[in-house]
Amino acid sequence: MPEFLAEIIIEGKKNARDPEGETIMRDLMIKHGYDMVDSVRSGKILKVKLEAKDDKDAEDICFNMVNELRIYNPVAHVCTIKIVK
């Protein structure tokens, strides 16, 4: 079976404050001249290599996995899955 690389991105919901993202923007980017930056959200990325029949199959496996194993907490986070190759 072919191998795929999935990127699973976990980030906080928009209405939950993200002090890490705010600090990176305020105290690093803007303070060092990048004042065009309007917002930053921090998060976590998991790069997962897996075998699957095709892109769709790889995405379905990842979708089931993140929900079954609570890879993100749906109360506080949103999760996106991208099959990158």
Add this chain to the structure above:
Amino acid sequence: MPMHVLVIQFSGSTCDRDLVNAMRNVMGWNVDFVWYQEAQNIIENYDAIFLPGGFAYGDYLRAGIIAAFTPVMKKVKEIAKEGIPVLGICNGFQILVESELLPGALIGNETLRFSCKWTNLRVETTRSSATNIAKKGDVWKIPIAHGEGRYYLDKVGLKQLNENDQVVWRYVNDEGETTKEANPNGSIENIAGICNLEGNIVGLMPHPERAAENIISPFNTDHGKSYFHSIENFFRRK
């Protein structure tokens, strides 16, 4: 007969011995301190189950999530349904939330720092297994020690939590008021601990086991004992 309780030790539990000390030497309880793989086989035999603080599985992925998937937590869920008190302190609270035994999420402190200090907790309900000998409005001095203790729940969930009387403690100032300054981690509505609908499952971020003896309190208090006395009372009156 003294209470007979179980403390489940996970890989990465670090506050387990403090808890055992408080319950064994301060409360005089019969405490079994058991590795999680063995605990799943004997869990039916206890008056109360405790999930201690620490960093189970290094807090990898998210505090509490990997422990939540251990077989012993399936057993904890079964026991909890029978009404046995199940108590999670700090990392134990995170495990209860990630196991979906309690609603919500515990995310990184708003300060972005690990915070270790004494806090004031106002008792919001006396129907929980950990507050039933207290009076509503009592203020307990109990220390925190955590990096991911910011309780979060969406608006709908929060409304339900309040309406169902599931908020057990809030962080308050010395006057007993919920202020921003009294909130050490940015928890929504200053929430420090909650319970399930039935009141037997209770999660709390601060550490009552570190506040059960006057000698280790800078305020000469032992408010942590009220937590343990409540659990005993809850069990006895069942």
